[in-house]
Amino acid sequence: MKTIQEIPLKQIDITDETFSVNFMPDLQRLRSSLQTVGLIQPVLLKRRERDYQIVSGFRRVWVWQELERDSISAMVFGGQEKNDLEFFLLSLEENLTTRRFNMVEKAMALQKLHRLFQVDSLEIIKTYLPLFSLEPHEKILNTFLALAEMEEEVKTYILREEVSRFNIRLFGKMGSEDRLTLIPILSHLKLGESRLREMLTLLLEISQRDGQRIKDILRRSDLQSILSQKELTPPQRTERVKKFLFCLRNPRMSEKEEAFKKKVASFHLPEGISIHPPPFFEGRGMKLAFQFRTTEEYRAVVDFLSKLGGKEEFKALIQNF
Amino acid sequence: MLPFQIERIYLDFQAENDWVTQHVLQSLPEVPVKGVGDKRGLIKNALSMADPIGEGKRNLFITRFYGKRLKPCPGTSRHICCGYFVINTVTNCPMDCSYCVLQGYLNNPFLTLYSNWDDLLQEIESFLSVDCRPFSRLGTGELSDSLALEPLFPFSQYLVPFFAQKNAILELKTKTTEVQNLLSLDHRGRTVVSWSLNPPRMIEEEEKGTALLRDRIEAARRCQEAGYPLGFHFDPMIYFEGWEKEYEEVVQLLFSRIDPKRVIWISLGGFRYPPQLKGIAEERFPQTRIFLGELFPGKDGKIRYFKEIRKEMYQKMVKTLKEVNPDLFVYLCMESPEIWKEVFGWSPQNSSHLNEFFEERIKKFIGR
Numbered sequence: 001m002k003t004i005q006e007i008p009l010k011q012i013d014i015t016d017e018t019f020s021v022n023f024m025p026d027l028q029r030l031r032s033s034l035q036t037v038g039l040i041q042p043v044l045l046k047r048r049e050r051d052y053q054i055v056s057g058f059r060r061v062w063v064w065q066e067l068e069r070d071s072i073s074a075m076v077f078g079g080q081e082k083n084d085l086e087f088f089l090l091s092l093e094e095n096l097t098t099r100r101f102n103m104v105e106k107a108m109a110l111q112k113l114h115r116l117f118q119v120d121s122l123e124i125i126k127t128y129l130p131l132f133s134l135e136p137h138e139k140i141l142n143t144f145l146a147l148a149e150m151e152e153e154v155k156t157y158i159l160r161e162e163v164s165r166f167n168i169r170l171f172g173k174m175g176s177e178d179r180l181t182l183i184p185i186l187s188h189l190k191l192g193e194s195r196l197r198e199m200l201t202l203l204l205e206i207s208q209r210d211g212q213r214i215k216d217i218l219r220r221s222d223l224q225s226i227l228s229q230k231e232l233t234p235p236q237r238t239e240r241v242k243k244f245l246f247c248l249r250n251p252r253m254s255e256k257e258e259a260f261k262k263k264v265a266s267f268h269l270p271e272g273i274s275i276h277p278p279p280f281f282e283g284r285g286m287k288l289a290f291q292f293r294t295t296e297e298y299r300a301v302v303d304f305l306s307k308l309g310g311k312e313e314f315k316a317l318i319q320n321f
Numbered sequence: 322m323l324p325f326q327i328e329r330i331y332l333d334f335q336a337e338n339d340w341v342t343q344h345v346l347q348s349l350p351e352v353p354v355k356g357v358g359d360k361r362g363l364i365k366n367a368l369s370m371a372d373p374i375g376e377g378k379r380n381l382f383i384t385r386f387y388g389k390r391l392k393p394c395p396g397t398s399r400h401i402c403c404g405y406f407v408i409n410t411v412t413n414c415p416m417d418c419s420y421c422v423l424q425g426y427l428n429n430p431f432l433t434l435y436s437n438w439d440d441l442l443q444e445i446e447s448f449l450s451v452d453c454r455p456f457s458r459l460g461t462g463e464l465s466d467s468l469a470l471e472p473l474f475p476f477s478q479y480l481v482p483f484f485a486q487k488n489a490i491l492e493l494k495t496k497t498t499e500v501q502n503l504l505s506l507d508h509r510g511r512t513v514v515s516w517s518l519n520p521p522r523m524i525e526e527e528e529k530g531t532a533l534l535r536d537r538i539e540a541a542r543r544c545q546e547a548g549y550p551l552g553f554h555f556d557p558m559i560y561f562e563g564w565e566k567e568y569e570e571v572v573q574l575l576f577s578r579i580d581p582k583r584v585i586w587i588s589l590g591g592f593r594y595p596p597q598l599k600g601i602a603e604e605r606f607p608q609t610r611i612f613l614g615e616l617f618p619g620k621d622g623k624i625r626y627f628k629e630i631r632k633e634m635y636q637k638m639v640k641t642l643k644e645v646n647p648d649l650f651v652y653l654c655m656e657s658p659e660i661w662k663e664v665f666g667w668s669p670q671n672s673s674h675l676n677e678f679f680e681e682r683i684k685k686f687i688g689r
Contacts, residue, residue: 138371139604209613250615253627280617281628284659 462494515552
């Protein structure tokens, strides 16, 4: 059993993050706990020739330092007692018993195992993914390794918006500059999981089809003008951006939709009456919808529709379906 | 020498003594064999791999099939289908097309050969003895390629003479050149050998491991010389920049080697897929461009090119084909009556109605 020692904070190298797995830590709770009851759990340190390297307890050391304490209780390991991978695993185990890792922290830990400590991929999949409550599958490992490579802004967005693994994979298909151009735009939109998926997919597919970088699509003046319309609410802006990308992705369908809308607009339908083509113009028959509140309104609708039925342009539209 | 690689044979203990099994083992003397008692465990284990589909293509599983192996082609709902029957001799395929629906369809990823062959012939015999249609069409090319495994087991040497004695048509659909076994067989015109065709660029990009276009056509020419009726399937037709010219070049190349009078049918089918395929295929083929067209869900839930695009592709192809020979029998696969009407100016009322046209075509062809 190791004894607990008081180690001066200035002898601890807080810049060495070899064993650190922290991203956007919530220090407020820890700070308040440390202020109220003090340090309950000593940190783990590795003794080096001139100083100490933190193995586990980065957050406690940071807060302790912030609270202007001089020393901290620590369990100290000799440099030769374990190899770096063993120290890292010790750190992981210690952390996992006291807190939950967020997505980015899991990604950082897996990346360290893979890159820094050279653990074989199969071993990571089999042993370490379950340690983080992840399914032991190569696809999952690749998703997290891709996340670890992403920029701070993207990681922050992913955590804040609780982006799904599927969408993380879509971000992973983009280049760094593309992601960095995209994140500020996404932050101004109102996107749920499926909307985000839809938007990322549209961007990736337009980019692949046209051989154009996503950042260049996003810098198009017509898109920028939608984004700069201050009078739009976030949901309205989202809808416009989505429509813009849909049209870019599906020009022929959009052209057809536009032509249909124009045709219907030429009938000057009164408020409450609408005509719709079959979904994706597949199949036959259009849909007519109308609303009314009183018998008079109902009669007015019927009267309008009856007259519409006699118009040549309307008959021509029907023939197309 | 196999045109594809088999790394291992998994042999179901129950199939060990079947003569088909012995034949396959003799064809692959170098390939290690592993006995399998727990089929479910084998499949479950394979499914947990990073790319079970790719893995499955390199591993042959020999087992027995206990269910019905002859079924009506499932076709698709609310569209006109051709009333075909599917014979299940093999499931999966050693070739690897990015658009292959089997990737999302089969729950057993292995290239699987069913060794209880005698049962199958008996099942076909029973089916045909009660089938009152004059010329039912049956094919082995739905859940696999009909000829890809000929080097392992000569399916055609049993099926072709069998059908030669029946009033039914066997269609062997392929993207290979494995026709050597067919050439000397007495087929009596009851076997149609057919090829799926696409422009060379699409074959290179989207049909990994398949034969080159010119080699497919050369194989077709050899079958033509052996008197077989020929079929061609432009399915899936892929919409890409330059598609018109490249499909036209395929037609020109085809009929520079093939006599249109020896062609019993040609089908056209725009690229379509069940929704689950996209994710699987994009993961397995990150470079594929096949999903970049304007694709939308249809009435049967499958995703297809926008109607205007399909119409344009079919109209152009029908025109090109009819210019070669107006008597070519061209049909659409899994299409709506609206599209039929727009392309041909008429539409079969339903799938049975289309089937009648096939029967007439076959009678005319065989009686010639």
